[in-house]
Amino acid sequence: MNNTVDMIMIFLVLTNLALLGLSRLGACIRVAAVQGIVLGMLPLALNRGDIPLHLGLYSAVLIGLKGIVFPWVLLRLLKELKTRREIEPFVGYGTSIALGMAAFVSCIWLGHRLPLPEPGMSALIVPAAFFTIVTGLFLTVSRKKALTQAIGYLVLENGISAFGAAVVETQPLLIELGILLDAFMAVFVMGIAIFHINREFDHIDADKLSSLRT
Amino acid sequence: MNTIIYVLLFVPAASAVLTLIVGGALVRRTILIAAAGCHTAGTLLAWHTNPGPLLNGWMMLDEPGLLFLTITSVLFLACSVYAFGYLGRESGSEKQDNEEGFLFTNAPEVVFCTCLPAFLTTMTIVTVSQHLGLLWVAMEATTLVSAPLIYFHRHHRSLEAAWKYLLICSVGIALALLGNFFIVIAAAGFPSDDKTMVLSVLLRQAEHLNPPWLKAAFLLCLVGYGTKMGLAPLHTWLPDAHSEAPSVISALLSGALLNCAFLGILRSYQVCMAAGLTLFCQELLVLFGLLSMGWAAVFILGQPDYKRMLAYSSVEHVGIMALGVGLGAGAVFGSMLHAVNHSLAKAMLFMAAGNILAFYKTKTTARVSGVLTSIPMTGVLWLAGFLAITGVPPFGLFLSEFTIVKSMIEQGKIGLGVVFLGILALIFIGMASAFVHMAQGEKNKELRADRGPEPALAILPPMALGAAALMLGLYVPSALGRLLNAAAVLLGGN
Numbered sequence: 001m002n003n004t005v006d007m008i009m010i011f012l013v014l015t016n017l018a019l020l021g022l023s024r025l026g027a028c029i030r031v032a033a034v035q036g037i038v039l040g041m042l043p044l045a046l047n048r049g050d051i052p053l054h055l056g057l058y059s060a061v062l063i064g065l066k067g068i069v070f071p072w073v074l075l076r077l078l079k080e081l082k083t084r085r086e087i088e089p090f091v092g093y094g095t096s097i098a099l100g101m102a103a104f105v106s107c108i109w110l111g112h113r114l115p116l117p118e119p120g121m122s123a124l125i126v127p128a129a130f131f132t133i134v135t136g137l138f139l140t141v142s143r144k145k146a147l148t149q150a151i152g153y154l155v156l157e158n159g160i161s162a163f164g165a166a167v168v169e170t171q172p173l174l175i176e177l178g179i180l181l182d183a184f185m186a187v188f189v190m191g192i193a194i195f196h197i198n199r200e201f202d203h204i205d206a207d208k209l210s211s212l213r214t
Numbered sequence: 215m216n217t218i219i220y221v222l223l224f225v226p227a228a229s230a231v232l233t234l235i236v237g238g239a240l241v242r243r244t245i246l247i248a249a250a251g252c253h254t255a256g257t258l259l260a261w262h263t264n265p266g267p268l269l270n271g272w273m274m275l276d277e278p279g280l281l282f283l284t285i286t287s288v289l290f291l292a293c294s295v296y297a298f299g300y301l302g303r304e305s306g307s308e309k310q311d312n313e314e315g316f317l318f319t320n321a322p323e324v325v326f327c328t329c330l331p332a333f334l335t336t337m338t339i340v341t342v343s344q345h346l347g348l349l350w351v352a353m354e355a356t357t358l359v360s361a362p363l364i365y366f367h368r369h370h371r372s373l374e375a376a377w378k379y380l381l382i383c384s385v386g387i388a389l390a391l392l393g394n395f396f397i398v399i400a401a402a403g404f405p406s407d408d409k410t411m412v413l414s415v416l417l418r419q420a421e422h423l424n425p426p427w428l429k430a431a432f433l434l435c436l437v438g439y440g441t442k443m444g445l446a447p448l449h450t451w452l453p454d455a456h457s458e459a460p461s462v463i464s465a466l467l468s469g470a471l472l473n474c475a476f477l478g479i480l481r482s483y484q485v486c487m488a489a490g491l492t493l494f495c496q497e498l499l500v501l502f503g504l505l506s507m508g509w510a511a512v513f514i515l516g517q518p519d520y521k522r523m524l525a526y527s528s529v530e531h532v533g534i535m536a537l538g539v540g541l542g543a544g545a546v547f548g549s550m551l552h553a554v555n556h557s558l559a560k561a562m563l564f565m566a567a568g569n570i571l572a573f574y575k576t577k578t579t580a581r582v583s584g585v586l587t588s589i590p591m592t593g594v595l596w597l598a599g600f601l602a603i604t605g606v607p608p609f610g611l612f613l614s615e616f617t618i619v620k621s622m623i624e625q626g627k628i629g630l631g632v633v634f635l636g637i638l639a640l641i642f643i644g645m646a647s648a649f650v651h652m653a654q655g656e657k658n659k660e661l662r663a664d665r666g667p668e669p670a671l672a673i674l675p676p677m678a679l680g681a682a683a684l685m686l687g688l689y690v691p692s693a694l695g696r697l698l699n700a701a702a703v704l705l706g707g708n
Contacts, residue, residue: 113426114426114427114430116399116402117399117400117402117403117424117427118399118402133392137385140381140385146377149381150381153381153384153385153388156385156388157388160388160391160392160395163392163395163396163399164391164395166395166399172347172410175345175347175348175351175411178347178348178351179347179350179351179391181351182351182354182355182358185355185358186354186357186358186380186384189358189361189362189380190380190381190384193361193365193373193376193377193380196365196368196373197373197377200369200370200373201370209370209373209374209377209378
């Protein structure tokens with residue numbers, strides 16, 4: 001099954017690069033959604049032989065939340081907002097992609113340093129998951145719109161879920177669902193906060209949130 | 215009596231739902247106090263009954279858990295009494311902003327009264343959980359239910375603070391989740407099939423954990439939960455949230471929530487100790503601890519806003535706690551005692567700061583003077599709180615800081631001790647100049663005219679907390695001493 005896993009990992013890397021280069025918020029949300037759906041298939045692809053019920057259920061919830069519910073919440077929010085694209089991010093799109101490539105190379109190096117102890121795992125899991133995490137962190141710090149920062153948080157979550165998928169079999173379903181519930185609540189609360197920011201400031205530029213210093 | 219944990223979880227959760235359903239401001243506030251009272255009574259009962267493991271060992275009150283649960287519960291009780299009076303004063307229509315003069319409204323009181331017990335529920339889960347995954351889920355939930363509390367005053371500054379808190383803490387805690395997954399990956403080599411993240415299972419088979427993955431896991435947990443705990447340089451959300459939230463919420467964030475985040479770090483530290491990585495973790499804890507203290511000292515000196523000063527003082531004290539655990543030996547006991555003392559003193563100070571803010575309508579230190587003559591009770595509390603928080607004898611913080619310094623000298627780390635005392639002295643000077651200026655000076659006549667005497671509900675809770683902080687400096691009750699000792703032993707002290 002490693003072939004499928006490798007494909008998923010390559011897809012993760014490609015979507016990350018796309019996110020780094022996109023300016024339209026709607027497109028960003030959709031790419032993050034596709035990334036979530038593909039990620040939801042990872043636990044199934046990692047499993048050898050029959051698929052146990054709890055794994056199928058976990059995958060279904062993962063795809064449902066990250067592929068459908070989160071994007072739906074964010075797209076609805078986008079409709080309320082007056083803004084459609086990220087204007088003048090702190091780091092330009094070309095530079096972002098170049099930095100992303102450099103980050104990916106260091107993630108591959110890191111993957112060699114930290115091999116998964118379990119035998120037979122795809123060698124791409126660790127670099128691709130790390131790269132997704134780095135992309136998420138980068139998006140949260142380098143973009144001005146609160147909505148893009150929330151998308152960055154989602155991408156970060158995706159990267160962590162990729163690690164989680166590698167270990168999900170040994171962990172009880174309840175915890176995995178609890179983690180997803182938290183992610184859901186986080187997106188929900190962030191959505192409300194963005195709505196308030198939009199109303200209070202007439203825009204969602206988080207860099208205008210700067211009256212509190214030292 | 216194992217059901218006591220269920221009671222501790224059920225009471226605040228049920229009251230959170232109840233406040234949503236019932237109408238009437240007074241009823242909601244009464245429910246809040248009743249829930250807090252029941253929770254504290256349940257916690258006291260847990261001291262006597264030693265509730266055993268529940269749900270396959272997922273929940274248990276071990277010594278560190280019981281210690282932090284007690285702090286949280288007592289603080290919450292004091293805060294709910296204070297909040298009863300506070301909500302009464304805050305109700306009503308539009309308010310004028312103290313800093314910029316625009317008009318704003320508060321969030322509906324029902325949001326406050328629902329989020330507060332929900333916050334207690336999630337913090338209780340943090341203290342009773344023995345499963346690292348459950349601990350993480352509860353920790354993230356604390357962020358989500360407390361963010362609306364920070365945005366209680368609906369204006370742009372508190373919104374900014376709430377957004378920073380939400381985003382920085384969520385990202386930080388996401389890293390801690392990664393750390394938890396790394397622990398599971400490190401556990402791949404366990405001989406038995408039992409690979410769940412229950413603490414006792416991990417501790418039992420710790421020698422089979424994969425060291426490189428475990429090291430990475432500890433680093434991520436330290437950074438992740440450290441963000442929430444307010445360790446420098448990850449503390450950036452903390453001064454904003456503490457200064458913009460209502461004072462009673464600041465008291466809870468500082469006194470209860472930071473300790474809960476510390477517990478998250480301590481749990482991963484326990485696993486690392488069992489796996490023989492003690493030295494690696496201790497060095498990191500000492501480094502972050504010292505950095506936090508130094509960072510706080512820089513920002514406390516000349517800090518123009520007294521609530522922000524208290525927030526930076528929290529950064530200093532979580533630094534001392536991390537430092538104490540990192541030193542090992544006797545300092546771990548000091549660190550545990552410090553957690554108790556700091557919570558009591560800091561909550562007392564935030565409540566007093568709330569009274570000052572309500573009277574003077576400003577958070578700027580320079581524009582407040584004569585607190586002792588204008589509002590004498592608060593003035594006395596403010597000065598007593600200053601002495602307590604800077605570790606002047608006979609307050610409890612002196613005892614705990616002294617224990618930590620003593621341990622440094624015993625370990626031959628004289629240089630570290632000198633740096634530690636130097637930073638404490640700097641902070642003392644920085645805080646003294648602000649506190650003395652505020653307490654002394656001319657009585658403000660025009661402010662006094664339209665206000666009655668200080669409300670009892672705003673004075674009694676901080677007074678009780680201050681009395682407890684004073685008592686702990688003179689005499690540590692034997693039951694508490696035993697608990698602190700047992701917790702310290704579990705965390706590598708003696």
